[in-house]
Amino acid sequence: MPVKNLFSKYNIPGPRYTSYPTVPFWTEPPSKSEWENEVKFTFQKTNSKEGISIYIHLPFCESLCTYCGCNTRITVNHAVEKMYINAVLKEWALYLELFEEKPRIKELHLGGGTPTFFSPENLQMLIHSILSSATRCPESEFSFEAHPNNTTEEHLKTLYALGFKRISIGVQDFDPVVQEIVNRVQPFEHVKRLTDWSRKIGFTSINFDLIYGLPKQTKAGIITTIEKVSTLLPDRIAFYSYAHIPWIKPGQRKFTEADLPANEEKLELYETGRQMLALKGYEEIGMDHFALPTDSLYHAKIEKHLHRNFMGYNSHSTRLLIGLGVSSISDSWTAFIQNEKKVEDYYKRVDENTLPFFKGHLLSKEDTILRKHILNIMCYGYTSWEQEHEQFETLERTVQELKEFEKDGLLRTEKYGVQILQNGLPFIRNICMAFDARMRNNESNKVRLSQTI
Template sequence: MKSSDLTKKYNVAAPRYTSYPTVPYWDVENWDQGKWFSSVRQSYNESSEDGISVYIHLPFCENLCTYCGCTTRITKNHAVEGPYIDAVLKEWQMYYRVLGGKPRIREIHLGGGTPTFFSPANLQRLMDGIRSNAIILPEAEFSFEGHPTNTTPEHLKSLYDCGFRRISLGIQDFDPLVQEIINRRQTVEQVRDVTLAARKLGYKSVNYDLIYGLPLQKLSSVENTTAEVIKLKPDRIAYYSYAHVPWLKPGQRRFTESDLPAGDEKRALYESGRDLLLHSGYCDIGMDHFALKNDSLLAAARAGRLHRNFMGYTHQYTKLSIGLGVSSISDSWYAFAQNVKTVETYLKNIAENTFPLVKGHILNQDDLVIRRIILDIMCRGQAILPPGNPQEFEFRERLESLEQDGLVEISSNQLRVTPAGMAFLRNICMCFDQKLWSNAPDSQIFSTAV
């Protein structure tokens, strides 16, 4: 089947599978904080030597990027920084008590929002508070997301002194028309200056986020942006498909579907950018990610150690991931829990000494089996189909069309994603999503796969 025909056939609404079950299908009625904390202790006791991951959500931005699907709070009032950091540190102390001692930390990521909205001094205070109640493993890796226009040399130095060696910059597209409609502006020179300053200080990894499928985006803008990125040679690139979900993110109503490249046109944007990257020494990894040949992410992928969680792909696996701050999601492997989504409610809960958790999911045995299959497909491009599973016939029936189209190969109980199928990982994973098939939504809740 031709590429264009595959695009039309499989361009359906599909989850991104940063978790299974996906958030809309969490069984919130069977979840409570007692069950959640029990799963946290179980996970921690089973893997305390391996360490934990900590994600800290810093939601504030001075301006709204209209493409953004993250939980943000738009303000130019920097007085919000102090109270929010106080609350995050108090939430960390609450988890510290749940774990019963100083946890060993393998990974910390500051996401947002815009972490570099916060002053270097406040970020230093945040990290001092986190590290004072933890044991930092020798191989621990700290990373943060920065905006090229407000990541200062002081930010870079302060976070470097705190142990950060990885930085991710949101680029999206350098085209002025695209930047105008998505309200996200940065120049090539600004990105270059932050990149060079980070490397001069000793940061060992620079990642750029790019997006294809943005409003008014043309093949020429993708080619020009990718060419500029290649000149700067970041160690990693996350090349995401724009997710158009205006029913969830009203800011996306600034433009309409008529402004968006779709179908074959959108696919051509991705393939053009991908080909330029592959011809410039980058290797594709999992879904939407590229890395240079000496990068640890690529080494992990080739060794079968690649892992994927709510923070994206990582070369380090931790069983327990704790999310701090507004909207953060925690994962014990056996359960998920999410914090409240408004700053006011979050601050109120913390002030009242209550965990700011709003919902979650306890995974049953079937969930755990399917979670492993989907994770293996996303990270390794292959999976074992468990024999005797009650849903085995349904899995194979759904996979039949993808096998005929050359996207997967199935031998006995082994599934392997073909090179052509790597562009359709979300569709392949959908075949195993028992929650989705058992309760198909009445309206669209996910962005399209292509």
């Protein structure tokens, strides 16, 4: 089938699979004590061997980037910093009460919002307090998201001294027309300055976030953006598909749908970027991600310890991920929970000394098996199920659905497995949907998702 037709066939609402089941399809919420027990159980089992991961959501931004799909709070009042940090530390203290020994931190990530909205002193206070109650695994990885317009050399020095060796820079697109319409004007010089400082200070892995499918984006613009990016040679690149969800993010109504590249144009933007990155020496990692062969993400793929969770792809997995802060998601491997999304609700719950989650999901045995297959596909483009084949009906339905993709030349089925082909990579979310029993049983929730391509 011509690519154009494949595009209209498969460009439907679908998840990005940073978890399975994905958030709109969580149906079995844990009670407070159930969640606490799941955390205690996984902590006892895994802390001494693999350690735990921590994600801290820092939601504040000084201005709204209109494409943004993340949980943010726009303000120029920096007095909010201290109050927010105190709440996060209070939440962390609630988790510490559940642990019988010092947590060993394997991964710590500051996401946003804009973590560099916070002053270096306040970030230092936050990280210092967390580390004072924990130890670090020898191979730990600390990372943070940085905005090129407000990250100072002081931020970098402070975070480096606290053990951060990875930085993720929000670039998105260098085209001034695109930057204007998405309200994120940041000259190339700011990104270059931040990259140069990071290298000089000693950061060992620099990631750039780019997005294709933004309003007013053109093929010529993407070519220029990738040319500029490759002069700075970041170790990793996340090349995200723009998720258009104006029914959840009204900021995306600041431009119109007519400003967005049409279906095939969007696929062309992706193909153009992907081919250019390959020529510049980048290896494709799972969905949307690229890395130089010297980067740990590439090694993780080759050595088969690549993992995907709410923070995206990472090179080490821990079974316990504690998400702190507003809207953060935690994963105990046996259950998920999500924190309150409004800052005020989050403060209120933490002040009441309760873990501030408002929804979640306890995984069934079937969820666990399907999660394994979806993770395999998202990380390696391959999965097999011989032993589980007879255990439940879902896989039979999955196999039938995979045949349809096979007819379109997107994958090759084996007796008890599936291999995604190069042509299938742009449709990887659709292929995972064949394993998604929770979504199949609740089709109506699909309308809340972004398009798969």
